[in-house]
Amino acid sequence: xxxxxxxxxxxxxxxxxxxxxxxxxxxxxxxxxxxxxxxxxxxxxxxxxxxxxxxxxxxxxxxxxxxxxxxxxxxxxxxxxxxxxxxxxxxxxxxxxxxxxxxxxxxxxxxxxxxxxxxxxxxxxxxxxxxxxxxxxxxxxxxxxxxxxxxxxxxxxxxxxxxxxxxxxxxxxxxxxxxxxxxxxxxxxxxxxxxxxxxxxxxxxxxxxxxxxxxxxxxxxxxxxxxxxxxxxxxxxxxxxxxxxxxxxxxxxxxxxxxxxxxxxxxxxxx
Amino acid sequence: xxxxxxxxxxxxxxxxxxxxxxxxxxxxxxxxxxxxxxxxxxxxxxxxxxxxxxxxxxxxxxxxxxxxxxxxxxxxxxxxxxxxxxxxxxxxxxxxxxxxxxxxxxxxxxxxxxxxxxxxxxxxxxxxxxxxxxxxxxxxxxxxxxxxxxxxxxxxxxxxxxxxxxxxxxxxxxxxxxxxxxxxxxxxxxxxxxxxxxxxxxxxxxxxxxxxxxxxxxxxxxxxxxxxxxxxxxxxxxxxxxxxxxxxxxxxxxxxxxxxxxxxxxxxxxxxxxxxxxxxxxxxxxxxxxxxxxxxxxxxxxxxxxxxxxxxxxxxxxxxxxxxxxxxxxxxxxxxxxxx
Ligand SMILES: [Fe+2]
Ligand SMILES: [Fe+2]
Numbered sequence: 001x002x003x004x005x006x007x008x009x010x011x012x013x014x015x016x017x018x019x020x021x022x023x024x025x026x027x028x029x030x031x032x033x034x035x036x037x038x039x040x041x042x043x044x045x046x047x048x049x050x051x052x053x054x055x056x057x058x059x060x061x062x063x064x065x066x067x068x069x070x071x072x073x074x075x076x077x078x079x080x081x082x083x084x085x086x087x088x089x090x091x092x093x094x095x096x097x098x099x100x101x102x103x104x105x106x107x108x109x110x111x112x113x114x115x116x117x118x119x120x121x122x123x124x125x126x127x128x129x130x131x132x133x134x135x136x137x138x139x140x141x142x143x144x145x146x147x148x149x150x151x152x153x154x155x156x157x158x159x160x161x162x163x164x165x166x167x168x169x170x171x172x173x174x175x176x177x178x179x180x181x182x183x184x185x186x187x188x189x190x191x192x193x194x195x196x197x198x199x200x201x202x203x204x205x206x207x208x209x210x211x212x213x214x215x216x217x218x219x220x221x222x223x224x225x226x227x228x229x230x231x232x233x234x235x236x237x238x239x240x241x242x243x244x245x246x247x248x249x250x251x252x253x254x255x256x257x258x259x260x261x262x263x264x265x266x267x268x269x270x271x
Numbered sequence: 272x273x274x275x276x277x278x279x280x281x282x283x284x285x286x287x288x289x290x291x292x293x294x295x296x297x298x299x300x301x302x303x304x305x306x307x308x309x310x311x312x313x314x315x316x317x318x319x320x321x322x323x324x325x326x327x328x329x330x331x332x333x334x335x336x337x338x339x340x341x342x343x344x345x346x347x348x349x350x351x352x353x354x355x356x357x358x359x360x361x362x363x364x365x366x367x368x369x370x371x372x373x374x375x376x377x378x379x380x381x382x383x384x385x386x387x388x389x390x391x392x393x394x395x396x397x398x399x400x401x402x403x404x405x406x407x408x409x410x411x412x413x414x415x416x417x418x419x420x421x422x423x424x425x426x427x428x429x430x431x432x433x434x435x436x437x438x439x440x441x442x443x444x445x446x447x448x449x450x451x452x453x454x455x456x457x458x459x460x461x462x463x464x465x466x467x468x469x470x471x472x473x474x475x476x477x478x479x480x481x482x483x484x485x486x487x488x489x490x491x492x493x494x495x496x497x498x499x500x501x502x503x504x505x506x507x508x509x510x511x512x513x514x515x516x517x518x519x520x521x522x523x524x525x526x527x528x529x530x531x532x533x534x535x536x537x538x539x540x541x542x543x544x545x546x547x548x549x550x551x552x553x554x555x556x557x558x559x560x561x562x563x564x565x566x567x568x569x570x571x572x573x574x575x576x577x578x579x580x581x582x583x584x585x586x587x588x589x590x591x592x593x594x595x596x597x598x599x600x601x602x603x604x605x606x607x608x609x610x611x
Contacts, residue, residue, distance in 0.1 A: 047589075163599065
C-alpha cells in the first residue's frame with residue numbers, strides 16, 4: 001500500500017467513540033464477509049468456467065472480492081486489534097456477518113453463480129457509495145478506492161444477464177430460473193447490522209436519497225426488464241434475524257470447515 | 272505450468288514433400304529463422320506443431336484442476352489470492368496455446384472434445400494426486416520449476432507463434448515458481464507438522480518431476496525431425512540432468528531428504544528409502560540419481576495413473592455444464608466480453 005494512502009486510511013483511528021467503533025466494525029465485517037464468501041464461492045469456478053475467456057474474467061472478479069475483503073478486514077483489524085487472517089479464518093460461525101445469499105451453493109450452475117454476483121455487486125456498489133461519503137475520513141478513502149473496481153463488476157454482471165437474456169430459449173429459462181431462486185434470498189443482503197442507526201445518524205454510514213434499497217431494486221429491475229426477463233425484487237429485509245446478527249444457513253458451518261481446513265491445522269503458524 | 276516434452280511425438284519425413292522446398296525449409300530452420308503460419312512447411316511439421324501446441328494447451332487446462340481443488344482451502348488470504356491468480360494464469364496459457372493451435376487448423380471445440388473423449392492427451396504429471404496443501408507448494412516449486420526449464424528451451428524453437436507464446440508464458444511461470452519457493456520455504460521453516468507435510472509432498476512429487484521431461488531419448492534424437500526441425504531443442508535426458516543439478520542441492524539445503532519411493536495405486540507413498548545414488552560428481556559437478564520407474568510412466572500415460580479418470584471426468588463436467596452458455600453466445604446477438 002502506498003504510504004500516502006495508508007496515512008489517510010489510518011488517520012484518526014482513535015476519533016470514534018466505542019459505540020460507533022463497534023457498529024462500524026460490524027458493518028465492515030458484514031460487507032467483508034459477503035465479499036469473502038462470494039469470492040470464495042466464485043474462485044471455485046477458476047479452471048471450470050463455461051468459456052476460457054470468461055473463466056479468466058470471472059476469476060479476476062473473484063480475486064477482487066477477496067482482495068476487497070482483505071482490505072476491509074485489515075481496516076477492522078486496526079480498529080479492533082486483530083489481523084485480517086484471524087478475522088477471515090479464525091472466527092466461530094456466529095461471529096460472521098455475511099448474508100444467506102452468499103452462503104448458497106451455485107450447484108455448478110453458471111446462471112446461479114451469475115445471479116448471486118449480480119445481486120451482491122449492485123448492493124456493494126451502493127454500500128461503498130455511502131461509505132465514500134462517510135464523516136469518518138479513513139473509511140471514506142478506502143471505500144472510494146474499492147468503488148472503482150466495483151463498477152467493473154457491475155458492468156460484467158449486467159452484460160452477462162443481457163447476453164443470456166438475448167441468447168437461446170435455454171439461456172433465457174436458466175437465467176430466469178436463477179433470478180427466481182435467488183431473488184427471495186437476496187433480501188438477506190438488506191438486513192441492517194446491530195446499531196446501524198447510530199452510524200446513519202452520525203454520518204459514518206450516511207443514508208442515500210432515494211434510499212439504498214429502493215435504488216438497488218430500481219437498478220436491478222431496469223436491467224432485468226431490459227434483458228427481457230423479470231424480477232420480483234425484495235423491498236426489505238426478512239423479519240427474522242439473519243446473517244448480520246450471526247444467524248446463518250445450515251450449510252454455513254460446512255463452508256467454513258472447508259475454507260479453514262488448512263488454517264486450523266496450525267492456526268498460529270505462518271502458511 | 273506444463274510443457275510438452277512427453278507428447279510422444281512421432282514426426283517423420285513425408286516422401287511427398289517437394290525436396291527443394293524441404294531443403295530450403297531445413298536450411299532456414301538451421302539458420303535460426305522463425306517459421307510462420309503462412310510459410311511453406313512440411314506437412315508432418317504442421318501436424319506435429321499442431322499436436323504439440325494442442326497437447327500443451329490441454330496440459331494447461333488440465334493442470335488447472337489439481338491446484339484449483341485447493342483454492343477453497345488455501346490457509347491465508349494472501350495464499351488464496353495468489354493461488355486463484357496462478358490457476359487463472361494457467362487457464363490463460365491454455366487459451367493462448369489453443370489460439371496457436373486454432374491457427375494451425377483445428378477448432379477449439381474440436382480440441383476440447385478430443386481432450387474429454389481421450390482422443391488427445393495432456394501432460395502425464397497431472398495424473399498424480401495432490402492430497403495436502405504441501406502438494407500445492409510442491410507443484411508450484413518443482414513442477415512449475417521443471418516447466419520453466421523445459422519451456423525456456425522451447426522458446427528457442429523455430430515455430431514463431433509457439434515461440435512467442437512460450438516467451439509470454441515463461442514470464443508468468445517465473446512468478447508461480449517464486450511463490451512456490453516461498454510456500455516451500457514457509458513450510459520448511461514452520462512447525463514439525465508443517466515440515467512433515469512438506470517432506471511427504473516432496474516424496475510424492477520428486478519422481479513425477481523427473482519424469483516430467485519425458486522418457487530417455489532415442490540414441491539419434493538430434494537427427495530426428497523433432498530436434499532437426501527445432502520443435503524441441505534439448506534432449507529429455509539433458510533437461511532432466513539440469514533439473515536434478517538445480518533442485519537436488521536446493522532441496523537438501525532446505526532440509527529435505529531425497530527418497531526413492533514405492534507408491535500404491537492411488538499414487539500415495541507406501542515405502543521409501545533415501546536415494547543412495549544421489550551424490551555430486553566432483554569432476555563434472557553433476558548429480559547422480561536413481562532413474563524414475565519408466566514402467567510406471569508408461570502405465571500412467573496409457574491411462575492407468577491414480578487420477579486419469581478423475582481429471583477427465585471433471586474436465587468433461589465443466590465442458591458439459593458450460594455448453595448452454597456457449598450456445599447462447601454463438602446464437603445470441605451479443606458477442607463475448609473481452610477477457611480481463
Ligand atoms: Fe505455472
Ligand atoms: Fe502454464
